[in-house]
Amino acid sequence: RKPPADASLTVGGVSIAIKQSMRYLGIVLDGRWNFGAHFAELAPRVTTAAGALTRLMPNLGGPEASCRRLYMGVVRSIALYGAPVWADALSRQNLASLRRPQRLMATRAARGYRTISFEAASVLAGSIPWDLEAKTLASLFFWREEAVAQGHRLAPREIAGRRNELCQRSIEEWSQRLEQPTAGRRTVEAVRPVLGQWLARQHGSLTYRLTQMLSGHGCFGGYLCLIGREPSAVCHHCDGCADEDAQHTLEVCPAWDQDRAELRAVVGDDLSLPAVVRQMVDSERSWTAVQTFAESVMLRKEAAERVREDTSDLPIRRRRTGRRRRAYALHLLPPQ
Known part of the structure; x- marks a missing residue:
């Protein structure tokens, strides 16, 4: 379950401590590959960034909708860094770490009360759940890797077409989730039938x-x-x-x-x-x-x-x- 206390390796006269996790290219890897340590470090950083940006987005006044989407995209980029690596390992706890800052940003983007549910806030703001976006990024990454391995040279138009196709799948899966919202039912049931038009x-x-x-x-x-x-x-x-x-x-x-x-x-x-x-x-x-x-x-x-x-x-x-x-x-x- 964990290494012995004070365990270490000596390489070239340098002592390297043995721990339960290691950081590699900005992603924290653990022995069980459940990325719990990664999200434990990621959550405070993303929440801090979200809190700082929400202060720039008061409900009355403040920046326009395009600027609010930009701020939301900044936090989204921080949260989804390395998504192809961990997209398939989203436990309930890891998913909660993504949803908290997304709800905060979506609520501010929609100029809503902080009591609005995650489902209602994300629908109003047009913010696809970040776990679905992580799967989209992972699918696109591995599709491109497979094409390169087979010797195909992908044109920008092909990549854009594949990205749009995966995004549409994410919207369809999101719509299926919204069939039974846990909260914000009135809002979700009103927007869900025209979700694609609402987003576009x-x-x-x-x-x-x-x-x-x-x-x-x-x-x-x-x-x-x-x-x-x-x-x-x-x-x-x-x-x-x-x-x-x-x-x-x-x-x-x-x-x-x-x-x-x-x-x-x-x-x-x-x-x-x-x-x-x-x-x-x-x-x-x-x-x-x-x-x-x-x-x-x-x-x-x-x-x-x-x-x-x-x-x-x-x-x-x-x-x-x-x-x-x-x-x-x-x-x-x-x-x-």
């Missing part, structure tokens, strides 16, 4: 308030009650809902009928989230209409929430303080 779209970017509407994590009575910020899940904008959620705001709440009428004029009468997402990926006009609705409604809901914070005597309703909260407040509507 050339229009639309996520905003802080649009992500709230798509994820259900935001200024909604049910969510605020769940995290202990509201004593109950009732809707404060109508009298008929005892459990307010994002879908109630999008489809039912009479307080937003005028905004909803403008939205329906563009996307149609079906305001179920799968139908809305389908319209969003089909046209930039529909995306803009949904984003406009989310921005208009959520801004007013946030302003109303601040009024309740200022007038409530309940400890759970006290407004939070701190640098990030003050920066966030600069982007809010003044209380009405």
Whole structure:
């Protein structure tokens, strides 16, 4: 299970300690080839890089979507270094080491609350799970090695075609995984039918308030009650809902009928989230209409929430303080 204490080899008069693992070209190899030692060293490094970059990506303001994808790609490159070597040895613990920083980066790329699940965050951000990307890199590497061994000279177009084929397989496998999400079901079930179009779209970017509407994590009575910020899940904008959620705001709440009428004029009468997402990926006009609705409604809901914070005597309703909260407040509507 491990070498004797203080065991060593002497080569040319140099003593070399015998250990359970060794570093070779940046990859930590262990005697069982399960790469546990590699991921034990990799996880803190990737998490630190992710934490540093997320500070550059506030939910309100900050860089555009293209820059956020770039930052996410930086952390992805660190995490997937040497993937062809260890792609087939991803234990549950090793997989968790990859998922933690990916969830952190995907959440920031999508401008979402940190309570969003891994599945929902990665779907919204369009970030294929890194273990699937590792398998893609490994398959491409060994395919090229086999071609070279057989004397074939691969053209760049052939390599690009093979890469696209493997990426499409990864998306299909990802879609199969999403058939039974462990969390974020509403979001995943809405995006999964059009996952390929969602990833390939050339229009639309996520905003802080649009992500709230798509994820259900935001200024909604049910969510605020769940995290202990509201004593109950009732809707404060109508009298008929005892459990307010994002879908109630999008489809039912009479307080937003005028905004909803403008939205329906563009996307149609079906305001179920799968139908809305389908319209969003089909046209930039529909995306803009949904984003406009989310921005208009959520801004007013946030302003109303601040009024309740200022007038409530309940400890759970006290407004939070701190640098990030003050920066966030600069982007809010003044209380009405």
